[in-house]
Amino acid sequence: MRVSARNKLPGVVSEIQSDGLMAKVSIRLGDNHIVALITAESVAELELKVGDNVTALVKSTSVMLAKA
Amino acid sequence: MRVSARNKLPGVVSEIQSDGLMAKVSIRLGDNHIVALITAESVAELELKVGDNVTALVKSTSVMLAKA
Amino acid sequence: MRVSARNKLPGVVSEIQSDGLMAKVSIRLGDNHIVALITAESVAELELKVGDNVTALVKSTSVMLAKA
Amino acid sequence: MRVSARNKLPGVVSEIQSDGLMAKVSIRLGDNHIVALITAESVAELELKVGDNVTALVKSTSVMLAKA
Amino acid sequence: MRVSARNKLPGVVSEIQSDGLMAKVSIRLGDNHIVALITAESVAELELKVGDNVTALVKSTSVMLAKA
Amino acid sequence: MRVSARNKLPGVVSEIQSDGLMAKVSIRLGDNHIVALITAESVAELELKVGDNVTALVKSTSVMLAKA
Numbered sequence: 001m002r003v004s005a006r007n008k009l010p011g012v013v014s015e016i017q018s019d020g021l022m023a024k025v026s027i028r029l030g031d032n033h034i035v036a037l038i039t040a041e042s043v044a045e046l047e048l049k050v051g052d053n054v055t056a057l058v059k060s061t062s063v064m065l066a067k068a
Numbered sequence: 069m070r071v072s073a074r075n076k077l078p079g080v081v082s083e084i085q086s087d088g089l090m091a092k093v094s095i096r097l098g099d100n101h102i103v104a105l106i107t108a109e110s111v112a113e114l115e116l117k118v119g120d121n122v123t124a125l126v127k128s129t130s131v132m133l134a135k136a
Numbered sequence: 137m138r139v140s141a142r143n144k145l146p147g148v149v150s151e152i153q154s155d156g157l158m159a160k161v162s163i164r165l166g167d168n169h170i171v172a173l174i175t176a177e178s179v180a181e182l183e184l185k186v187g188d189n190v191t192a193l194v195k196s197t198s199v200m201l202a203k204a
Numbered sequence: 205m206r207v208s209a210r211n212k213l214p215g216v217v218s219e220i221q222s223d224g225l226m227a228k229v230s231i232r233l234g235d236n237h238i239v240a241l242i243t244a245e246s247v248a249e250l251e252l253k254v255g256d257n258v259t260a261l262v263k264s265t266s267v268m269l270a271k272a
Numbered sequence: 273m274r275v276s277a278r279n280k281l282p283g284v285v286s287e288i289q290s291d292g293l294m295a296k297v298s299i300r301l302g303d304n305h306i307v308a309l310i311t312a313e314s315v316a317e318l319e320l321k322v323g324d325n326v327t328a329l330v331k332s333t334s335v336m337l338a339k340a
Numbered sequence: 341m342r343v344s345a346r347n348k349l350p351g352v353v354s355e356i357q358s359d360g361l362m363a364k365v366s367i368r369l370g371d372n373h374i375v376a377l378i379t380a381e382s383v384a385e386l387e388l389k390v391g392d393n394v395t396a397l398v399k400s401t402s403v404m405l406a407k408a
Binding site: 275277278279280281282296297299301302303304306307308309310314318319320324325326327328329330331332333334335336337338339340 | 343345346347348349350364365367369370371372374375376377378382386387388392393394395396397398399400401402403404405406407408
């Protein structure tokens with residue numbers, strides 16, 4: 001399956017915190033890390049666990065830029 | 069200035085394509101790259117050019133995860 | 137590949153309008169239709185054309201509700 | 205009132221789960237279903253309940269496409 | 273019609289720039305101003321013109337905060 | 341630091357509700373008010389409290405318009 005999202009960042013799940021409807025998933029991405037806030041239902045459906053290889057998908061319209 | 073966005077990815081602008089109201093800015097981020105679709109007005113206001121150090125800001129609610 | 141997005145709506149591409157960096161893709165979805173604004177680059181990369189079977193992905197945090 | 209969102213999908217509320225600040229609202233939409241993650245405050249303000257006719261609003265910039 | 277969006281900011285259209293598929297609409301909001309990037313099709317469908325009273329709708333999940 | 345977001349609305353924090361992973365922050369903005377749904381982690385990291393001067397950042401692609 002190919003996805004239109006311009007940003008597909010491969011990483012490894014380093015932490016999952018679930019609370020009620022929501023879950024915060026941290027992904028190690030080389031020297032950076034990415035945080036995804038998704039539903040707890042998605043965590044269950046994808047059977048996400050620490051150590052999983054995942055891809056973070058971000059639409060290019062959702063990215064802002066900051067410059068010092 | 070501190071920003072609430074959980075994802076602040078530092079990188080270097082590698083390409084800027086402007087067309088009418090919109091601009092597509094590519095950022096090199098270690099081995100990855102990120103694409104931001106912003107207004108051409110923002111590119112002008114931030115005086116963005118290839119080689120600039122920038123930070124890509126992404127709210128954690130805008131990140132999806134995919135698993136093979 | 138499984139995606140965390142809660143909304144995965146299968147449909148058929150009914151129209152593609154490209155203009156510069158952007159493209160507007162219309163998808164027929166039973167009696168409804170969905171419009172996606174994506175990059176022209178994504179249309180090229182996915183080789184999207186009228187008649188293609190696609191899935192519209194929408195994160196649940198991006199959905200608002202209106203009631204009469 | 206007319207709204208600029210390109211996607212206005214009429215459906216029927218099939219389930220509401222509230223937890224703290226957030227609520228997950230499921231909407232039946234013909235053969236599909238849509239999930240909206242909104243604030244519990246919105247659920248109260250719109251007096252949403254199972255069986256209500258609602259319209260799911262999604263901006264076209266929030267839609268991604270996947271192709272097999 | 274009531275909308276779940278937490279942010280409903282009433283203002284007056286002060287400028288509309290259309291270019292291809294996209295349009296940038298500026299709204300005066302007391303001492304502030306808001307910019308909306310919507311489709312040119314939405315501008316046509318809502319018959320938006322300078323001087324119109326409109327409401328800017330923003331989902332609370334789309335708002336970030338910055339602090340000096 | 342300059343940010344590409346077109347909408348930078350200065351205001352004062354009037355209320356913070358935290359619940360698990362999420363927090364709802366209300367900002368007074370002249371005669372209007374804005375609600376931001378951010379992570380509780382962001383509230384802690386920015387040391388947000390009632391009375392703080394903050395700027396609400398909203399990307400122009402996240403704004404919809406409604407007209408009566």
